[in-house]
Amino acid sequence: MDVSTATSLDMPFILDLYQKAFPQEERKPFSLIERKAAMGSMEILVLKEDGKKCGLAITAMGEELVLLDYFAIAEQYQGQGLGTDALFLLRELYRDKQFFLEIEELDETQPNYQERVRRKNFYLRNGMLETGIHVELFRVKMELLAAKPGLCYEECELLYRELLGAAYRNMVKKID
Numbered sequence: 542m543d544v545s546t547a548t549s550l551d552m553p554f555i556l557d558l559y560q561k562a563f564p565q566e567e568r569k570p571f572s573l574i575e576r577k578a579a580m581g582s583m584e585i586l587v588l589k590e591d592g593k594k595c596g597l598a599i600t601a602m603g604e605e606l607v608l609l610d611y612f613a614i615a616e617q618y619q620g621q622g623l624g625t626d627a628l629f630l631l632r633e634l635y636r637d638k639q640f641f642l643e644i645e646e647l648d649e650t651q652p653n654y655q656e657r658v659r660r661k662n663f664y665l666r667n668g669m670l671e672t673g674i675h676v677e678l679f680r681v682k683m684e685l686l687a688a689k690p691g692l693c694y695e696e697c698e699l700l701y702r703e704l705l706g707a708a709y710r711n712m713v714k715k716i717d
Contacts, residue, residue: 542626544598544634547587554594555585562597562613566679569610574599582703588614588627595623598631603700606692607635609642610704628667632688640688641697642669645681661686675716682716 547555556571577583581602588596595618599611609631614624632640644664645657661684665671669686674694676683678701685692694715701713 542623542630543589544586544627544630545589547585547597551587551594555587555597558597558613558615559599559611561616563611567681577601577704583610586631588623590618590621590623590626596627598627600631600635601700601704603638603696603703605638606696606700607638607640608697608700608704609640612642624663625667628664628669632668635688639692639696641672641692642686643676643678643683644686646675646684648682677714677716679712 559568559571574583574585578585583602584598584600586598586600587594588598594615596614597611598609601608601610612624612628612631614627642664644661645651645653647657647661648654651657664686669688670690672685672687672692674685674692674697676685676694676697685694685697698713698715705712
């Protein structure tokens with residue numbers, strides 16, 4: 542498994558997987574991601590296995606934090622342990638910072654409840670830790686998981702402000 546910064550040659554694959562893997566309401570405009578990547582506050586990474594593109598990771602960078610904003614393995618490569626390998630490499634890549642991610646809250650009333658449970662179990666099996674921090678992002682209740690103890694909401698809030706700009710005020714709130 543290899544994780545590297547995506548090049549222009551990787552972008553058709555990245556954009557196609559981004560659109561397939563994430564519902565429209567959860568996707569930021571890709572032009573915003575590219576702009577933030579050009580500014581150095583985001584990274585668009587391509588995941589390759591034996592030289593073949595198999596996934597993507599998009600991260601948002603803060604001074605002390607890194608948010609795994611989007612992470613997907615292409616459908617034909619799922620179930621082969623590549624997600625586990627990629628997550629390990631991403632945690633290593635950002636080991637000097639607090640690496641965290643968001644998952645949808647476990648809500649039994651949601652039609653994708655079992656998918657949410659599988660996703661959370663995947664991350665917990667692969668070393669991510671529950672933080673007890675819950676937020677509402679764009680009207681979706683999310684739970685934050687971190688690679689190491691000590692994540693605090695105030696640090697996350699600064700990263701969200703930088704990432705979302707003026708939209709932050711209406712789109713992010715902590716749930717107690």
